[in-house]
Amino acid sequence: MSTHEQSMTLNLKVWKQKGPKDSGHFEMVTAKNIIKEMSFLEMLDVVNEDLIKLGKEPIEFDSDCREGICGTCGIVINGQAHGPWKATTTCQLHMRAFNDGDTVILEPWRAKAFPVLKDLVVDRSSFDRIIASGGYTSAKTGPHPDGNAMLIPKPIADRAFDAAACIGCGACVAACPNASASLFTGAKITHLMMTPQGQAERERRVVSMVDRMDQEGFGSCTNIGECRAACPKDISLDSIAIMKREYMNAFLKSDIEQREVREDA
């Protein structure tokens, strides 16, 4: 533990906001006794302990698994969602990424659809509502065909997995100048579209999820690609293209179906 002696001092410029209605402002906080082995959140733990001991309000932030899988954490660090490391969540970022004396700016995810609850804590329940609108197969609990009854070629299963690896953290939205949720929504559509079990509701799903995304106040996608750069799970931009294509197809198809229904009548 040789590097432990070389502790750093950092100047944090932190967004403080009392609640959703407060307008918020930056405050300077000094982070002392920080070592390279700490994770970014452990650094904040240390800072908060100091603040509490001084009788000051700690910095509120969200975290849970602290190993990059639950999607709870999320801070915009020096203008980058989840900070400087590629494909890394805030909780996995380590203080090796910073140097003694650095000024570090900490902000919450900023998007109309993610209201700030306090300091760096935001409300992402809009993501849950997008999933609720169609991000599932309607298979009920009960007996189902044997898991091997339908073979899924490995490359297809792998692609489904790659899309399903999304952790729903919202960095894509935070990074997007339009605050679009297309990477998140596209990832779920791609995951389920790849699997044979997802076929039955394919069209219905995409239409309803895309519509919900708009209703929740997310912006539209103009192919900037910042989402992909910020994504801790490397979700591919292809999923947005797939979503757009699926949406068009579903639209055309439903149009045809409706016409057929009309003609039948």
Add this chain to the structure above:
Amino acid sequence: MSIILDSKIPSGPLAQKWSSHKSNIKVVNPANKRKYDVIVVGTGLAGASASASLAELGYNVKTFCVQDSPRRAHSIAAQGGINAAKNYMNDGDSVYRLFYDTIKGGDYRSREANVHRLAECSAGIIDQCVAQGVPFAREYSGELANRSFGGTQVSRTFYARGQTGQQLLIGAYQAMMRQVELGRVKLHARTEMLDLVLVNGKARGIITRDLTTGEITRHAAHTVILATGGYGRIFYLSTNAWNSNCTAIWQAHKRGAAFSNPCFTQIHPTCIPVSGDHQSKLTLMSESLRNDGRVWTPKRKEDIKKDPSTIKEEDRDYYLERKYPSFGNLVPRDIASRAAKEACDAGLGVGTGRAVYLDFRDAIKRDGEKTVADKYGNLFDMYSKIVDENPYQSPMKIYPAVHYTMGGLWVDYNLMSNIPGLHVLGEANFSDHGANRLGASALMQGLCDGYFVIPYTIGDYLASQSFEKVDTNHPEFKASEEFVNAKIGALLKNNSKATKTTTEYFRELGLTIWDHVGMSRNETGLKQAITKIQNLRNEFWENLKIGSTSSEVNKNLELASKVADFLELGELMARDALMRKESCGGHFREESQSPDGEALRDDANYSFVSAWEFKGVDKEPVLHKEPLIYENIKIATRSYK
């Protein structure tokens, strides 16, 4: 209320118990289901699968979790896989073998009937998840892939890269969100249950705190399900998520639910070692790594600081392969963990002295880097992000860490506690894993409880009761709410003049438990632990600095409320460990070991489930015992040699 432990295990031959029970129990007719309100606390595998399944059946479900989204429950972090007796590999697996392995793995301290049901339901879980679109790993043939896990000699573990828990949970979460959209599940995220409400002895509701607004709310229902996970975070450093806690089950315990086997905790052998005092949690490296990684330490103390690649083959001690030739690196967790501790205690630990090597050199030589990366890539990435070393080039350093708690609230065969109407699922109950859980079986249990057991057994309970009308104006709700407000008030009362923070208490408690109720335990240490915890608890209530007194978002207040409960549970863990004078599974009593240092069980005196009755915070709890009866399995000394 005095405690009666009736396990309600159905009669008849083992393999028919569950099917005949299902045919014999009462059902609620479809039109009546919507008249019943069910509260589900927790949205991990157990809670999400239960919420979805019960709502599909037509019940009115209200679901709660502390995270901002139900998809983030701690189950999300499970890496390695889920067991199922499919025998796809044609290697001799069967329901019986899975049942047998689980009982043996649990060191003969679990119930035969429950474990057999778990094994029976396992295959259906895989089919259920496939139908939901869960992207399990596949072979080139398109068939589901399997791998092996510790404590077994067949390959029955299904997985989705190193993110199995995530994929299974997202499947259950999506099914639940569908019901939210349909209005059959009312979801309350960022909401913490702080008390259980009993009316005339039955569980009829809960009291919650909204973690955003601080609002305290009463919720009434016909029955309450707790699926709130394990209590491993009591050790402060563990692989559990930051918000994992014991509050829900502990409050239920204080309201009369028996707490079983609290000392049965699992220390996982392959975690990234502690690097310093700042550390907030430990990261697991999935047990699946032991399929290809070889565990070793140098044979000589003078080599421990050397670059491992320069240590010659004959100077390495592959101690698991040496001591346990038939299982080698795949011995169960308790055995692998203790062996690592022994090696480090003998001065052969590497790195900080509290680490052993897990080496992939031979696997990479044999199969190539690409194959190894395909199987474990994300774990290797995680390791190098944290440790800043490349495990493809030099061996990983690992050390045991707390991971899982086998103990939990006592439940009968129907997953109901001794409080009528209080059901407990998943890691929160004690039921299936005895004194040591085998890898890949917690996911199986969580989903089995939620998808395939509770949908049947809850109907039996509801149909066999007559319910008096109870709403949240009932005096019991008022009393419970007052209790919760008093607890919050007491946590904040000395804030301005106090000097010691929540985290400082938490670390101290964690260290005490790790030192005395951790990997090995003895009478003196356990007695010390009890006194230390009592003193710490008294100090906590007198001198606690929380920082912010805000009643809105206040994470330190949330943490303090959890620590307050851990400070009571910790004492019970030590008492349980003190009472159990044998060694079994994860519970190693130094006084009870064989000449070669293996755990020595005492079946004549300790073949029972402990079930503790709460008598008051500073009063001694009362021990009840449920004897374990083995009708189908011959109890044997557990040997992996």
